[in-house]
Amino acid sequence: MHILPFVVVAWILAVGLYGVVTSRHLVHQIVCLIVVQSSTYVLLLAVGYVTGAVAPYFYDIPVHTPAVDPVVQALALTDVVVEAAVTALLLAFAIQAHKRFGTLDPQELADFKG
Amino acid sequence: MDHLLALVVVIPLLSAAGISALTPVFRAHRRALDSAAIAVAGCVTVLLVVIMTRTAHGPEVYWFAGFRPRHGIVIGIDFAADPLSAGLASLAALLVTAAMIFSWRYFERVATYFHAMMLTFLAGMVGFCLTGDIFDLFVWFELMGVSAYALTAYRPEERGPLQGALSFAFTNSIGAYFWLSGIGLIYGRTGALNMAQIGRYLTGHRTASGLVVVAFVLILTGLLIKSAIVPFHFWLADAHAVAPTPVCVLFSGVMVELGLYGIARIYWSMFGAGLGHRAVFAHLFLMLGLLTAVTGALFCFRERHIKRLLAFSTISHAGMFLVGLSWLTPLGLAGAAVYVLGHGLVKAALFLCAGIILHRLGSVNETALHGRGRRLPVTGVVFTLAALGLADLPPFATYLGKGWIEDTGSAHGAPWVAVLLIACSVLVGGAVLRVAGGVFYGLGDPPAEDPRMARQTSEEKTETDEGRQHTPLTMIVPAVVLMAGAVAVGLLPHLGAVVQAAAVRFQDQPAYNATVLFGRATAHPVALHPAESTAITLTDVLSGAGSALGALALAGLALYRRRIPGLRRGPEPDLLLADPVRRFQSGVVNDYVTWIVIGTACIGGYLAVTIR
Amino acid sequence: MTPSARRWAFLIAGAGLVAFYLWGLTGLPGFGDYPGPYGFILNQVAVGQTKATAVVSAINFEYRGFDTVGEEFILFVAAAGVSVVLRHLRGERDRSAMDEALGRGAAPTSDAVRMVALVFTGPTVVIGWYLATHAQTSPSGGFQGGVVLATAFILIYLSGQFLMFKRVSPVALADAAEAVGAGGFALVGLSALPLSMPYLSNVLPLGHTPGAIDSSGTIALISLFVGVEVAAAFVLIVGELLEQTLLVRQEGG
Numbered sequence: 001m002h003i004l005p006f007v008v009v010a011w012i013l014a015v016g017l018y019g020v021v022t023s024r025h026l027v028h029q030i031v032c033l034i035v036v037q038s039s040t041y042v043l044l045l046a047v048g049y050v051t052g053a054v055a056p057y058f059y060d061i062p063v064h065t066p067a068v069d070p071v072v073q074a075l076a077l078t079d080v081v082v083e084a085a086v087t088a089l090l091l092a093f094a095i096q097a098h099k100r101f102g103t104l105d106p107q108e109l110a111d112f113k114g
Numbered sequence: 115m116d117h118l119l120a121l122v123v124v125i126p127l128l129s130a131a132g133i134s135a136l137t138p139v140f141r142a143h144r145r146a147l148d149s150a151a152i153a154v155a156g157c158v159t160v161l162l163v164v165i166m167t168r169t170a171h172g173p174e175v176y177w178f179a180g181f182r183p184r185h186g187i188v189i190g191i192d193f194a195a196d197p198l199s200a201g202l203a204s205l206a207a208l209l210v211t212a213a214m215i216f217s218w219r220y221f222e223r224v225a226t227y228f229h230a231m232m233l234t235f236l237a238g239m240v241g242f243c244l245t246g247d248i249f250d251l252f253v254w255f256e257l258m259g260v261s262a263y264a265l266t267a268y269r270p271e272e273r274g275p276l277q278g279a280l281s282f283a284f285t286n287s288i289g290a291y292f293w294l295s296g297i298g299l300i301y302g303r304t305g306a307l308n309m310a311q312i313g314r315y316l317t318g319h320r321t322a323s324g325l326v327v328v329a330f331v332l333i334l335t336g337l338l339i340k341s342a343i344v345p346f347h348f349w350l351a352d353a354h355a356v357a358p359t360p361v362c363v364l365f366s367g368v369m370v371e372l373g374l375y376g377i378a379r380i381y382w383s384m385f386g387a388g389l390g391h392r393a394v395f396a397h398l399f400l401m402l403g404l405l406t407a408v409t410g411a412l413f414c415f416r417e418r419h420i421k422r423l424l425a426f427s428t429i430s431h432a433g434m435f436l437v438g439l440s441w442l443t444p445l446g447l448a449g450a451a452v453y454v455l456g457h458g459l460v461k462a463a464l465f466l467c468a469g470i471i472l473h474r475l476g477s478v479n480e481t482a483l484h485g486r487g488r489r490l491p492v493t494g495v496v497f498t499l500a501a502l503g504l505a506d507l508p509p510f511a512t513y514l515g516k517g518w519i520e521d522t523g524s525a526h527g528a529p530w531v532a533v534l535l536i537a538c539s540v541l542v543g544g545a546v547l548r549v550a551g552g553v554f555y556g557l558g559d560p561p562a563e564d565p566r567m568a569r570q571t572s573e574e575k576t577e578t579d580e581g582r583q584h585t586p587l588t589m590i591v592p593a594v595v596l597m598a599g600a601v602a603v604g605l606l607p608h609l610g611a612v613v614q615a616a617a618v619r620f621q622d623q624p625a626y627n628a629t630v631l632f633g634r635a636t637a638h639p640v641a642l643h644p645a646e647s648t649a650i651t652l653t654d655v656l657s658g659a660g661s662a663l664g665a666l667a668l669a670g671l672a673l674y675r676r677r678i679p680g681l682r683r684g685p686e687p688d689l690l691l692a693d694p695v696r697r698f699q700s701g702v703v704n705d706y707v708t709w710i711v712i713g714t715a716c717i718g719g720y721l722a723v724t725i726r
Numbered sequence: 727m728t729p730s731a732r733r734w735a736f737l738i739a740g741a742g743l744v745a746f747y748l749w750g751l752t753g754l755p756g757f758g759d760y761p762g763p764y765g766f767i768l769n770q771v772a773v774g775q776t777k778a779t780a781v782v783s784a785i786n787f788e789y790r791g792f793d794t795v796g797e798e799f800i801l802f803v804a805a806a807g808v809s810v811v812l813r814h815l816r817g818e819r820d821r822s823a824m825d826e827a828l829g830r831g832a833a834p835t836s837d838a839v840r841m842v843a844l845v846f847t848g849p850t851v852v853i854g855w856y857l858a859t860h861a862q863t864s865p866s867g868g869f870q871g872g873v874v875l876a877t878a879f880i881l882i883y884l885s886g887q888f889l890m891f892k893r894v895s896p897v898a899l900a901d902a903a904e905a906v907g908a909g910g911f912a913l914v915g916l917s918a919l920p921l922s923m924p925y926l927s928n929v930l931p932l933g934h935t936p937g938a939i940d941s942s943g944t945i946a947l948i949s950l951f952v953g954v955e956v957a958a959a960f961v962l963i964v965g966e967l968l969e970q971t972l973l974v975r976q977e978g979g
Contacts, residue, residue, distance in 0.1 A: 003757070006748075051758030052758075063770075067769045078786070078794065080869075082800050
């Protein structure tokens with residue numbers, strides 16, 4: 001149990017990268033990129049977990065109750081926004097690529113070779 | 115207390131938001147928009163130069179939101195500026211100013227987006243240089259990245275920019291996610307995000323060395339991808355060939371170098387003392403650097419697309435900068451820093467001239483342009499001089515930086531490194547001089563067309579709206595000024611001593627920790643290696659001049675090859691390299707990502723085996 | 727590389743990478759044994775120092791507020807980038823919004839979908855507003871609220887009124903709102919400078935009760951700006967993507 005979340009992290013990273021490398025469709029490739037980033041969310045949140053602690057919101061609990069690490073949650077929030085921004089931009093590229101190249105297969109999208 | 119360190123990032127960000135908010139006003143007044151952007155970039159340049167001179171005696175630290183560290187534990191974010199980081203940031207700001215001047219009036223624009231994105235790009239670069247927090251570094255890296263991806267795809271009506279932007283975005287995003295994984299690992303062990311605090315922890319606690327190595331490799335991979343080191347370099351040529359000229363100036367002149375700065379920063383402020391095994395890392399960086407330098411030089415020579423040729427030369431130089439870092443001595447770092455400065459100025463001038471060629475002649479294909487550049491005498495002179503500067507001719511600053519890197523190599527008992535670096539300079543300089551001679555002076559014969567590549571370069575359409583009959587002053591003056599700047603830097607007295615002193619401070623991890631965490635200034639930083647002489651030796655001058663002469667000879671050979679009996683028959687030697695090389699630079703993102711995984715696995719495997 | 731060569735190369739290198747990564751992961755303290763000190767210190771002092779009971783928001787908008795400024799502008803640039811890349815180019819023209827298949831008009835949106843979408847638009851706006859303005863109290867904040875606010879606009883599209891969606895959220899307005907949000911955040915930070923305090927210091931009154939609506943000083947204000955910016959950015963991005971799919975067609979294609 002102590003190591004399981006971290007094994008999951010490595011697995012998600014590997015699966016996401018496999019998807020990017022073997023993809024034949026640009027939108028699928030972009031989603032695989034999102035999967036790769038998901039592994040970093042799991043890593044961050046798993047790293048900050050404290051057994052038996054509560055969420056770091058002290059609205060109705062006393063301030064000194066043991067709580068999990070709030071910093072990684074803030075980092076994960078930041079990362080989600082960054083990922084949304086990059087994904088939006090990549091999808092816009094995909095739309096234009098489809099119009100210019102007529103295909104979304106990454107292997108056909110190579111205009112410059114060598 | 116003054117707020118210069120905060121202002122140099124906040125001003126461009128606020129200006130970008132302001133320009134965007136005032137879009138209806140700026141739509142009608144093009145010149146007001148251009149002037150505003152130039153003014154902001156220029157102001158930031160001046161402020162950064164002020165910071166650079168002020169930090170000569172010790173880093174300057176600024177704590178955001180007023181949360182200062184207590185008992186060596188940090189809860190806020192800081193900026194820590196020292197001469198090398200502030201100097202690199204001022205180079206970035208200077209190049210942005212030059213690029214904005216270049217795009218005055220004629221550059222095709224879409225509402226206010228170009229100017230806003232250039233300003234956020236600037237803010238990202240400056241923030242990257244100045245920050246002292248590893249996650250903040252990541253945020254500025256992403257801001258730089260997203261601005262760059264959007265700027266690369268600025269002309270989506272052509273196919274090339276989309277392919278370039280996609281390769282760029284995919285590879286650099288994967289690098290960013292590896293980096294984030296590294297941050298997660300190091301945070302999980304140290305519970306800190308501040309670089310000085312992590313450095314102090316790692317120096318004090320030598321346990322869990324496996325985690326430290328893996329975290330270092332993951333963060334390093336992100337930075338190696340940004341610095342276009344082999345085998346992570348494939349995206350750069352694709353992106354450079356298609357980005358608008360002012361953007362290429364920034365990519366080659368400073369963005370790639372920022373990746374190398376990041377490597378230096380994380381090594382000397384965070385991981386260096388904690389990892390130990392200096393010889394192993396020195397060896398790793400040296401091998402990567404040499405591989406990159408040679409690969410970039412070979413690819414450069416066989417290119418016929420001017421911008422792509424310059425892009426491969428940037429890859430080669432990035433390798434040379436990494437070689438300078440790999441010696442791990444102050445002189446090596448100082449050499450790399452001065453070389454970066456000289457190269458940035460010269461490369462920017464070359465790209466600006468390429469932009470002028472595109473504006474006036476409508477093409478960047480070397481073969482098609484043969485002799486047509488005779489109409490652009492001033493541009494031709496600037497281009498040729500800058501090309502000689504790229505080939506390390508004294509007194510351009512490039513020969514100094516290269517000389518110190520080579521001297522350190524010889525002092526470490528590896529003189530063959532110097533020979534290899536000179537050979538790469540000759541190849542790269544020869545390629546650019548071949549372009550200069552053929553395009554601007556019509557010398558010799560045009561290089562043979564590679565039938566597959568001819569189709570690509572014909573697609574590069576102009577990026578300017580009008581005014582093609584003459585070269586506007588706003589295009590040629592920045593090129594002249596930047597090239598003159600490279601000469602001026604090379605002639606500065608005591609440059610070596612000043613830069614090496616700054617390098618010594620940069621590498622002194624305990625002093626950095628003390629200043630950031632406890633506010634203690636160190637009067638006399640301790641050097642890991644003794645500072646070496648930076649007097650300009652005859653060897654430096656000869657090596658630089660020899661390199662430039664070799665480049666001229668090579669260019670002449672390439673241009674006049676068919677008129678030399680004996681060499682007349684037979685295919686172009688560089689095109690013989692075409693097929694195997696093309697299989698690598700395939701243009702397919704899947705391949706690039708596979709190479710990233712292979713590269714990371716190899717580096718990781720090498721370190722896992724040598725560090726137990 | 728041929729696809730199968732690529733797959734084999736990746737499988738071998740990937741196995742090596744995963745093994746390497748696992749080697750590093752085993753060096754971490756076990757799951758549930760976070761060692762601190764950053765998180766523990768902030769949990770202790772955040773409520774007292776900022777009078778905000780949501781420590782994560784306090785970190786995002788105060789302790790590490792400068793990261794959030796950068797991230798705001800990443801979203802800003804992404805929306806600008808999407809607008810640049812998907813702009814109307816020469817040779818493209820708008821088509822009236824209709825079904826892709828020729829010879830058929832657009833299928834009318836079913837009444838059930840339309841009613842549900844319209845009924846939920848109002849509450850979504852209210853919820854989004856609530857989330858954006860209560861960052862200091864509960865697990866909410868500018869980002870969450872902004873995304874929910876943008877969803878309200880998208881619900882209008884779902885109810886079958888794409889052109890109404892375009893009219894309600896004209897690009898210029900969304901652009902301006904985004905710039906105001908991002909710039910507003912940066913300006914709030916700047917307001918500390920005349921008071922000789924570092925950028926982004928909390929200069930507004932902190933209130934008495936932690937977590938009350940008027941507590942936590944600049945955190946609530948920043949969260950509001952962030953909400954506006956995120957909502958505008960997502961409306962812009964989704965609007966551009968929808969317009970491409972529905973309206974813009976290349977000449978002769």
